[in-house]
Amino acid sequence: MTIERIETNDRMSRIVKHNGTVYLCGQVCADATKGITEQTQTMLDKVEALLLQAGSSKEHMLSATVYLKTMADFSAMNTVWDAWVPKGFAPARACVQAAMARDVLLVEISVVAALMR
Numbered sequence: 001m002t003i004e005r006i007e008t009n010d011r012m013s014r015i016v017k018h019n020g021t022v023y024l025c026g027q028v029c030a031d032a033t034k035g036i037t038e039q040t041q042t043m044l045d046k047v048e049a050l051l052l053q054a055g056s057s058k059e060h061m062l063s064a065t066v067y068l069k070t071m072a073d074f075s076a077m078n079t080v081w082d083a084w085v086p087k088g089f090a091p092a093r094a095c096v097q098a099a100m101a102r103d104v105l106l107v108e109i110s111v112v113a114a115l116m117r
Contacts, residue, residue, distance in 0.1 A: 006054065015054045021062070022054040022113045032104040036073040039106045040080040047111055048084075056113040058084070061091035067098040067108040077107055 007014035016023040027046045029039035051057055066081075068074060074095065085091075091111075100108065 015050055017054060017115065020115050020117075022051065022056045022060075022115055024050050024054075024111045024113075026067075026108045026110045028105050028108050032102065032106075036076045036106045037080055040077045041084075043107060043109055044080065044084045047109060051111070051113055054113075055115050057116060059086055059089045060114045060116055061085075061089070061111055062114055063092040063112045064094075065110045066093065066095040067100070067110075068095060069097070069100050069106045071097050073106055
């Protein structure tokens, strides 16, 4: 059972693969000057690209944890999320309010997925 780490630095790996499972590090938006809709969309675009790089896909997500700076953004984030997740392939998901690493960040996500076989 080998562990494969991709894009690793001293602090973390962007992708870890082990025993048929893909773990992504927390992902944030591409442009933190934007609002919750744009931050959520670009964050999910990054998740999709990393899943594909790892040999997985949105349809293979097992779980997702969404961190919101404020629960006032819950509905707007869910609108983007609902359009992004393929029908019938929603992962187990939690959504919590959390302090962000940078004040301008509104949303972050951590994803676990199965490898495509």
